[in-house]
Amino acid sequence: MNQSRRNLMRITSVLGAAFAAGLLKPSDVFAAEWSQKVFDAKSLEAVVKELGGDKFVVSPDITITGPDIAENGAVVPVSVASKAPNTDFMAILVEKNPNTLSASFNIPPGTEPAVTTRVKMGGTSNVHALVRADGKWLLASKEIKVTLGGCGG
16 A cells, blocks of 8 residues: 555544544534635725625734735735734735635634735736734735736736
């Protein structure tokens, strides 16, 4: 038996035991809170509204990091960190993409509120970090210039 198959058997056995013991629910593992309307929203304000908010404020407690110039829009590294207490949600939005919301993350209590991922950008655009902390929506933005298109370019 090869190593990949052994690893798969171990993982499925552990997950099966956790489900059987009631330690995990399917909603803990799978995308239970998926909402197509959020991804279909075409503006920052529409995304906030679909997420259940009504307004947001620019905050110095939110940090968004990415390259000033991305050579390839298909893989643009972006990091978001929050110093705001009780941060429980983070999202990365690319203003000029066909779908504004690129990624969203639920932050469990006791977890450091910081994420890093790669997003696809169709061209030069503002990239926004949207954070929910203590029920308030906070925002930070950064313009990233793209020299080679990633969304159909």
